[in-house]
Amino acid sequence: MDMPTRKQEKAYEKLSPFEVKNVLIDMASKHARATSSAMLNAGRGNPNWIATDAREAFFTLGRFAMTESRRVWDDGILAGLPEKEGIGARFANWLGVNSMLPGADFLRRSFQYGLNILGFDADEWAFELCDGILGGHYPTPDRMMPCCEGVVREYIIEELEQGNRQNQDFDLFATEGATAAMVYIFRSLLNNGLLKQGDTIALGTPIFTPYIEIPDLPWYALKTVQVYADGTELVDGEPRHSWQYSDKELEKLADPKVKVFFIVNPSNPGSVEISPESAQKIKNIVASKNPQLMIVSDDVYSSFADNYHSLFDTIPYNTICSYSFSKYFGCTGWRLGVIGVHRKNVFDDMIAAMPAAQRIKTAKLYSELAVDPEAIKFIDRMVADSRDIALNHTAGLSVPQQVQMALFALCALIDKAGAYNRLTKDIVRRRYRDFWGNLKWPRPLSPNSSAYYQLLDVSLWAKEKYGDDFADWLQKNFEPIDILFRLAENPNVVLLPGEGFDAPGWSVRVSMANLPDHAYREIGHDLVTILDEYYSQYKKA
Structure with a gap:
């Protein structure tokens, strides 16, 4: 396809970034074939390594x-x-x-x-x-086989809780990756009256796009509040995004109208772990102002952070954990994930405290599963909901997948020296340095960064490189997505628009995981070339 018009670019900006990616791939592929060159697709998050x-x-x-x-x-x-x-x-x-x-x-x-x-x-x-x-x-029990659950529980304790034995009393539900976990969590919150159409939820933005899109679906029709990662840090005396949450933003969680807080931690696309101070702030808000706040922590990128602590550990009573093995172990195609819920939790307690009429109505959904359906735990209701309840007897992740999941978990548990962990972190951090170094806009690695993705705010970069007037001209004369089409057309590079993650409009997401090291040097160089082309147009104008 040819370069789209500005009107066409505006239409593309309304799409999910993952759908825009397919358009960009098509464009980059055609140009790559025509010029006998390689396409560099840094739009996907799947890594280019596997655990052996x-x-x-x-x-x-x-x-x-x-x-x-x-x-x-x-x-x-x-x-x-x-x-x-x-x-x-x-x-x-x-x-x-x-x-x-x-x-x-x-x-x-x-x-x-x-x-x-x-x-x-x-x-x-x-x-x-x-x-x-x-x-x-079939899997028996359907939620997760007992030994595999024991192995993965031990892994979660080490991975998300730094070996904290005080909070090890939790159940796991093996799912078809973290994406299935998202679907099951949303559905069960609604089925059990913990969320109702029109309720308000909070999203820790920027965030993985489906968390933005699912609440708008007509069968959820939820209102959303953005808890925006508005923090900044100084680099060479200039303010840059730190992708941390200010106290002012976190205070939005104090409103009892906010029923659930969804957070990806470390973030996607910011790739930053929530600071210990912010985690403590959330804990204090829950304790003093919104004790029934339900928290869903998507911990997929935890393995790439140092000394990671999940909200699942910090606020165990209120938090559901969602974890996927796909990124760390290089197994996106295996579809391996788990949902974790502590046995003493706000979800079961809120269901038990509902008015009798509501409890009876909810329990009726599960009436053919148990003599006393009201006693069915929330996590087991989630298992049933995953198969529309009627097919509960065939629920659960396939057992060969559970075996492979347990073996991946054992990889980390047995590797006391952390050799594999160092290798994977070194890969993404090396590429991080190559990308920013060739961008000629140095950015030291934050202590809270997982480095898995990089979110480049092009408008901020343009301002620092060529001044306010140029940055203003760029934003007035082009759509934010224009730079992505220019990259795809030549030199065949595919990135994702940050706007689809509720990141700044002129931002792009670069995956540090799925291309060879040299590609990140090339992508940095290509971005510089295109910004310079914009600047040449600006000078002529």
Whole structure:
């Protein structure tokens, strides 16, 4: 496609940034083919690395599972289901005999971790792994298999709570990635009367676009309040966005009309962890002014921050945690996520405190699931809601996915030296330095930054580089999305518009995860070239 007119650009600005991305990819791809050059798509967040130990272990575990099946019943192209009795000893023996297979040593250490650290029964643990990887049964329980839940709970304690054992009493629901978790959380809040059409929720903006779009859907029709990350920091004497929340913005949460606060932490697209001071401010607001505030903390990027503490740990009674394995372990295609809810929580307590008529109405939804449906916990209602309640008996994440999730979690739990964590952080931080260095607008890495994405405010950059008059001229004569089309047309670079995340209009999001290192040097250089082209037009004008 040719460069769009300004009128067409205005139309594109109304779309989700992820839909705009597809238009930009089409444009960049055609130009790349025509010029025999490469397209650089930094619009997606999936990383260009994978965690190897857990994958090798998964495939080797499958070999053991097949021997167990054929041991029970072997008709060549048909085999039986594994037997639990004695499988722990058979698994340990098999791992000893096949110790040279890829992933066998990691499997051995994982099995021992479950036995010695988590206290699993050998047969229960080995059978769950073996039967799970074969996928011959529905998940049992449907919320999450017990040993896999135990492993992932331990991982969440280490990952989101820095090993805090005071807040380890929580349940997990395994989901098809964090995106499914979002859908299930919104739906269950509505189904259980914790949210009603017309209610007010708060969004910690800028934020992942679906959090902005879902509340506007007609079956939710929610009002939204922006808690905007308006903080600034000085770099070389000039103010830059810190993407932190001021006390003034956080005070919006004190209004009892605000029912739920949705936050991505570290943020997307800002990639900054909420400061300890802001977390404490939210905790104080909840305690003194809005004790029934429900909090949903999307912690997908936590692994890339240093010494991360989730609101799930800081304010456990009020907070649902949503976590995905996709970014850290390079497994977006596996669709692995969990929802965490502490066993003592505001959600169950608010449901129990509803007027009798409301409790009866809500419980009626789940009346065919239990003799006493009012006793069903909120997290288990979420499981049922994920399958429109009637299909609750087939709910839950597929069991091979749960096994792979547990193996990923064990990767981190066994790696006490944090070697994998250092590697992944080094990747995104190295690219961060390359991008900003070639942009010729240096930005030191903030102590709270995860560096996974970078949000470049082009209007602020233009002002610092060429002055106020140029920045004003640029904004009056072009649409914010224009720079993205220029990048896509030549030099075939795809970025996302920040405006779709409720970031400043003239901002762009750059993923530091999904391209080779050299690409970020090139993208920085290309942005400089295009800004200079704008400046040349300005001087002629």
